[in-house]
Amino acid sequence: MSEAAEKGKKAKNISMVLAKKTTEEKNKALLAIARVLLEDRETIIFENKKDLRRGSRAGLPENILDRMMLNEKRIHDMSEAVRLLVKLRDPVGETVEEIKKENGLLILKKKVPVGVIGMIYEARPNVTVDAATLAIKTGNAVILRGSSSSICSNQALVSSIHRALAETGFPEDAVQLIEDTGREAATEMFHLRDYLDVLIPRGGKKLIDTVVREASVPVIETGAGNCHLYIDETAQPEMAVRIAVNAKTQRPSVCNAIETLLIHAHWLAQHGEKLLSALAEKGVEIYGDEPVRKIFPAAKEAAEEDWYCEYLALKISVKTVEDTDEAIRHINRYGTKHSEAIVTEDGARAEHFMFMVDAACVYHNASTRFTDGFEFGYGAEIGISTQKLHARGPMGLDALTSTKYWIYGSGQVRE
Amino acid sequence: MSEAAEKGKKAKNISMVLAKKTTEEKNKALLAIARVLLEDRETIIFENKKDLRRGSRAGLPENILDRMMLNEKRIHDMSEAVRLLVKLRDPVGETVEEIKKENGLLILKKKVPVGVIGMIYEARPNVTVDAATLAIKTGNAVILRGSSSSICSNQALVSSIHRALAETGFPEDAVQLIEDTGREAATEMFHLRDYLDVLIPRGGKKLIDTVVREASVPVIETGAGNCHLYIDETAQPEMAVRIAVNAKTQRPSVCNAIETLLIHAHWLAQHGEKLLSALAEKGVEIYGDEPVRKIFPAAKEAAEEDWYCEYLALKISVKTVEDTDEAIRHINRYGTKHSEAIVTEDGARAEHFMFMVDAACVYHNASTRFTDGFEFGYGAEIGISTQKLHARGPMGLDALTSTKYWIYGSGQVRE
Structure with a gap:
């Protein structure tokens, strides 16, 4: 079994447990992440420098290197963003519809986590922390697949996140990083329909087009803005x-x-x-x-x-x-x-x-x-959807939820 | 240009006009369809018999032939279902969110039609009328691609629908049937991303799996129920x-x-x-x-x-x-x-x-x-979604809508 399938399976196995986590448990894990990111900042910056040196030798353009770069200020900002996330309303469990039938059936439509989210993204280590913490807040598991150019930074960040999760008794498999940065590992994620409920590509038009064209896992298209x-x-x-x-x-x-x-x-x-x-x-x-x-x-x-x-x-x-x-x-x-x-x-x-x-x-x-989740007052943003299904425009926490019908009876059958 | 692309392009061209149709205009078209289906019942039954004879010679099983069969009673029921649709609330234009920003910006999130819906379905001529009328009610254009075994029935039904649309001044291109029933025509629809906003397959597991696996147009997965x-x-x-x-x-x-x-x-x-x-x-x-x-x-x-x-x-x-x-x-x-x-x-x-x-x-x-749109009180059903994005469970009219943000300012710029 490949790394992507193995991690996908672990994520799927844990997903119903994550769906049951209370807002309090999720917020406790998030606060620990905010703290541990600060505690581990030297290690994170050290690992980030490896990526920057490698990128520089490979001739990556300045604007990409700048986007990849992590310093004290940026890590502090990441940590602050996680703290703000704690304050946001948790959509999971909200009843969005209540139907009472004449035969006595009670039908409740409630928000639930989507399940397992696959993120495929380019050289932006901030997406690692954003995606992981937004997923935790909404009771989802996430499989992260960043680019090879940021692998050391991503490994350091995920290792800090894991330490925080372990400390608070939160399942570490909620956040998993694909360490194989070859093209095949990403392509394999496109088709993990048994384990992934949605794929969200973040990056340039070429990346997004490839995912949209090839993936059989449902995709939320983000980003391109002409x-x-x-x-x-x-x-x-x-x-x-x-x-x-x-x-x-x-x-x-x-x-x-x-x-x-x-x-x-x-x-x-x-x-x-x-x-x-x-x-x-x-x-x-x-x-x-x-x-x-x-x-x-x-x-x-x-x-x-x-x-x-x-x-x-x-x-x-x-x-x-x-x-x-x-x-x-x-x-x-x-x-x-x-x-x-x-x-x-x-x-x-x-x-x-x-x-x-x-x-x-x-x-x-x-x-x-x-056009921005923060400007619209959503307090978080997983991306800007340019498609029409599921979510359109800036996507906040609600975009990471699905719904489920709970139907309560006392023996009703259909005539 | 293939038939699917040509009809898709026509549908896309008309879609913003359909989005602007008032509830009254749409209901008038629906009432005309309900009436014309009854007026044309002899022709429809005559054409349906051609399909049944051909199917019988080809050795189609009895239960499929029964599902294909149209008689006075079934056409009457179809017509009644369209009349009931007229009475349902039109979701298009509803404001689902209103955000007032301190800088004076007013942000309205409103329901809009999805745009152009592609329906790929098996030998069920009732889906032709269901899909066409649900699309009209929600301001969408629809491209219908039924199976070859029901082509005469589908042509007769769509021709009646066109007559009703023409009578009420409603754009006929809102409802188009792909007459080429070869496999390639369906496959081509899978990739018409420029023209189709969503594909909804209705039928057996094999059909649905093929669409889900192959299509790059977003799909709403329906139906399989173990x-x-x-x-x-x-x-x-x-x-x-x-x-x-x-x-x-x-x-x-x-x-x-x-x-x-x-x-x-x-x-x-x-x-x-x-x-x-x-x-x-x-x-x-x-x-x-x-x-x-x-x-x-x-x-x-x-x-x-x-x-x-x-x-x-x-x-x-x-x-x-x-x-x-x-x-x-x-x-x-x-x-x-x-x-x-x-x-x-x-x-x-x-x-x-x-x-x-x-x-x-x-x-x-x-x-x-x-588990049924009518039993849940939605008054209509385009299918039952077994996926988690966009819609889950019985899909009523809301499932055929997307949203759009209208933002009103007085010269605001971002600082």
Whole structure:
């Protein structure tokens, strides 16, 4: 039996026990994790440095190395996030529906853990702690499969988590790391239908596409964000510029940053130069269609692939449109169903846009950067779902639960 | 472009228009369908007879031919079911969450249609009308792919539905039938990620397994039901017999009928003969382990594969267990996570069983036959989900909806 199957089986065996853990027991384990992460910080940083040295020798880009890096501050922040998780409402056990039948049957629909969660993710050791602690809070078991580049960091983190679980009498098998970082180990997780209830990929588009295409275990698709901002002809110029600059430049590497601006031709003629200059001043490279380049000659020419591109960098594509419907058509064609915004003073036009654009989050007069579990007040986030089933948009603790019907009778049979 | 891709594209193009249809418009279309089905009944029966003759020549079993058969009474029942659907609450547009942020942002989470639903099903022409009308009620488009054995019936039904839609000005592309009944057409639907938002297979285990294994479009798994009844040592004998006989014999061909009885050894010794005789009197063939065959010598020997088998017929496997935990382990190993029941006078034991058994519906002192959208009061049923994501158990109209966040601002940007 392979490592993935063996660990999957252990997780499945323990999952009904985890489902019965009380909120108090789960919170006690979480507090121990928060403490042990701090206690073990030197070991964790030591192991993390091994990954960084190996990554550096292998020529990993600076932004990846930075994302991988753990220091005192980051470990402190991780520990704090776990403490905040303790304060959140535990959804498990909540009754969401109560049906009383004339024949005396009582039907209760209650929230239960999903069971066993498989996480497949790239060089982000913070996902190790996030996923483990969110799973514990919701009574799930988790199988973690991070990338080879972060293996030492992940091993150190999971070993600290195990120490905390052992101290509080919580089953250690609730959190397991796949140590084999070969491609086959991940591929095998795709098909462990007997042991895994869901797979959540976190990372780049290529990783997510592979999991979605190949896995027979149900997948929650997260993350890819080719987000748009449409500036209608009635948009307040000052507001449009503020939102565009924020949505593009406040943190360009994240999925809820915008990648394309759609601008009404009339607005472009009047205010386009001001907007594009403001972006350029922030260091944004502009790829525009012909009318855009006419107004702002520093812009490069946008090619068809620019409309598809999630730059995740200080680059933006800009297209002129004749009306709201052209903007809607463009978004529904090139978008990734993540976050889409309109700036307009016309409420009916905003409603039409928000209705017709097919995305998890649609905005009127606000930055797309708010698509985030913490900003929405969920207090936690396991990812942002861009699919329509189970969960859509920022996923908090509820997204890690399923439901189950408890039916109480006194001998009822069906006539 | 293949038929499936072409029809999928049409469905996707129309889906945002369908999402905007009012409850009144949708109900008007449904009432027209209910009427036209009755008006067209002679044509429908004429076309259905072609399928029956072809099926009969091909040697299809009687129970399949019976399931395929449409007569005046069945068409009348279909039409009535559509009328009942009109009376149900339309979930689309309901606000499920309202978040007001300190910065003035208003976030509304509302129910929206899933989009485009792909139905792949076997020789059940009633699914054609069910799926089409449930989709219309929830603002979804549907692509229907029935089996070749029912193609004439399905064509006749869809043509009646189209006539009703045209009469009421409702887009006909909301309901499309794949006329190519070759295997490739179905396989192609598995991968139409650009056009289909969900695939729902309805039929036997083999069909469902194929869709689940192969499709990259998200799937809702329905139907397979290897359900168990556990009779604890404290079970009231009369109640246990009544429930066992009902759950096995009231309608043996359906997924919520039981396939295995688990009996506590003490109860078996005292009351087993009476129970097994009652089943045998109803024509049930019994496959038992050694203690069962000792008490009831007419029973045949149960093999390992009997514990896995969904007989869907007047057959049952019977196993002796030492305690509740042995019953739980057996169910979690061989069950299909559908419906599982315990008969006991011990409330704590019932709770333990219901908690530890991993299934959509768990029963105390009642027949598993109640797992049904109509019995639960949902007024409609698109299937019974045996998976944990999105929907679990009987799926009513809500299962055909997703959610979307509408975010209203006045220029807010993220700091």
